[in-house]
Structures are given as structure tokens and as C-alpha cells.
Amino acid sequence: MMTNLFSVFDPSSSIFNFSLNWLSTFLGILMIPSMYWLMPSRYNIFWNNILMTLNKEFKILLGPMSMNGSTFIFISLFSMILFNNFMGLFPYIFTSTSHLTLTLTLAIPLWLCFMLYGWINNTQHMFTHLVPQGTPSILMPFMVCIETISNIIRPMTLAVRLTANMIAGHLLLTLLGNTGSSIPTMFLVLLIITQIALLILESAVAMIQSYVFAVLSTLYSSEVN
Template sequence: MMANLFSTFDPSTNFNTSLNWLSIFLGLIIIPPMFWLFPSRLNFMWIKIFSLLHNEFKNLIKMKNYKGSTLLFISLFSLIMFNNSLGLFPYIFTCTSHINLTFTLSLPLWLTFMMFGWMKNTTHMFAHLVPQGAPSILLPFLVLIETTSNIIRPGTLAIRLTANMIAGHLLITLLSNSGSFLNLYILNILIIVQILLFTLESAVAMIQSYVFSILATLYSSEIN
């Protein structure tokens, strides 16, 4: 039994350092060799995924001359999905379960979009704060609401990803800790439930990376 349920998300190690954060860079070891080897099913799968994401992001950006902007969001999707999937393996630190990483990803993106939008499309950014056809008496409240919702966007992006990763991992940890106190019949049921939860977490790992990159793309499209 763990002394603390949340110790599974503790980045510290026995050397009192944060070596577990190095799991972020495991993708630099595993993914690049794929592009130097002979084409395989894994290569074709990634190319197909990238093509679908490119078409999806291109439609959301709403720019005729996007100049490879989709590569940024495809890279973001790949990084988050890779780290989400790594966290499902035993003894591998789940980086995306910490708001330190998710907020570091969302805040620079949001700041960049805001700076570009207010510098290049100031009139459009002001117009975006006021919905069309709104009564004049409600305009101050609508501007306040739109401004607040815009400011909290990086936080909602970060918390959504972090909360989903923590919730699934905590549920799996809670069920696995109770296995030693169950009889054989209940233990078999627990194993089946754990397999189903693991399958669900695998789907959540992909869905949350897709949601994060899609929302980032939508935020970028609002400044055009």
C-alpha cells in the first residue's frame, strides 16, 4: 500500500531530483528512427494520422496561405499523445498529469495568439469581444464575460488535460491496491475491470491530445 495515494504522480526520485521528467524526451529516441528505416505499417499509420490531422487543422485555421501552420499543432498532438500513452506503462512517469507541463504548453501558445492578434488585427479583436446584435445595455457585461473567458483559456486547456490524466490513473491505482484483499472470484472480475479501464485510458490518451490540439487551433483561428 502507498503511504500517499498521490505519490504515483510525485516527480521526485530517490536522488531528490526530477529525473522522471526525462520521460518527456523518450520520444526523441523512439520516433525519429522511424523516418530513417524502410517503410513499415507503423510509418504508414503515422503518415495517415498526420494527413488526417493536416486536413482537419487546415480547415479550422481558415487561411488560404497557412504556410505549414498545421505542423505546429500536429507536433503538439504527437507530443501530448506520446506522453499520455507512456504514462500507461508501469514505472513510467506521466508528465501530462502535472500542470507544470500542460500549463507550459498552453500559456505560450495563448500569449502568442493574443500578441499577434492585438498587434495585427486590433479592430477584429475588439469586435470579437462584442457579440453581434447584443443589446446596448448588456455590452459592458458581455465584454467583461468575453474578456474573462479569453483570459482563462490557457488554464482550462491545462487543467482539462491534467484532470483527465489524474482521474484515470487514480481509479486504476485504487482498484489495483485492493486486489490483495479479494478472493479469487472477485479478483478475476477486478482483472477484467482493470483491462477495460486500461482500454478506456488508452482512448482518453488519444482523445485528450486531439482535444488539446483542436482547441489550440480554434483559438488561433479567432485572431484571423
């Protein structure tokens, strides 16, 4: 019996006090060897097309002044989050992206690197970002405060957005699944159809949230150049 509703997200299996649930994050390593086959499979071609499309889009977001290869970090970020989001949809596999431990670990170092790079190399450009163009003189002190606060909470909003979306869908699936044993048989078909529809929706959310995380990180990066 669950102590509370959120206990379904707690790491439960462990050996020598080391949580084995987090090993689900590294399951993608099992899929890497197929990338080195001489004859690429349809899966490889499909994935490469997705990566090439993302590369073109991130290049546009970063602007013409970006360095070659600067999009790779955001493509890797997208791939990692997408894989972990999908892993959480399988039964008995731990959803690591539903924990702030992982999402903050991704968001805070990225944000810190962007801020340090921007303030050290483009200090004047970073100061101009604090006051949007066309702001009246009387509102400038308030705008500096608002822009500073919005800048500081960026890693938190990135992490919480991803975590909250993952938790919300999984909780809904868990709640509906727990009612299966207590409802009449005639409603079971309706419950199964609803669960399948929610699973499809969660698959879409898994893709959208990984894309949103990567795109927002790219946009934050483009602002410091």
C-alpha cells in the first residue's frame, strides 16, 4: 500500500544502499553499438534525419555568429532527455526525469556556463539585456530588477517544467490504473481505451518536453553572444 500518491516515484530497489533505479538512465548505452554497423539500418537513417533537422534548427536559433559544432551539446541534451522520458513509459522502469535531482543537474550547469561566458566576454551586451529597448527612463530600475529575477529563475523553470510534466502524466496513469480492480467489468474496456489514449498523449509529451528543454537552452545560449 502506498504511503502517499507520490511514493510511486520513489527509488525502491537497492543493493548496498545504492539505488539501482537510476541505472535506467544508462540503458541507452545498450543501443550504441548498432550505430557503428557498416550498413545503416532504417532506425539509424530515421534517427540521423531527426538529428540533422535539429542541427539546422538550432543553428538558426544560435545565429550566424555561433561556432561550428556548438549545436551538438543541445542535440545530445535532447537525445538524453527524450530517451529517459520514453523509458519511464515502460512498466517497472524508473522515470529519472521526474526527479529534480536529474533535471536541476542538467539545467544549473548549463545556465551557469552561459552566464559566466556572457558576463566575462560580453559584459556590455549582458548589461543591455537588462533594459529592453524603448523602456521609459522612470521604469528602468524596475526593469533591471524584473530581468535579473527572470534570469536567475531560468534553471529552476527549465527543471520544474520537465519534472512537473513527467509527474503529472504518470500520476494520472497510476490513478486510473489503480481503479481497475474496483470498477465493474463493463467499464474495464472504457478504462483500457482511456489508458491507451493517455499513453499516446504521454509519448507526445515526452517528445515535446525534451524538445522544449533543448530549444530553451539554445535560446539562453544565443542571448549571451
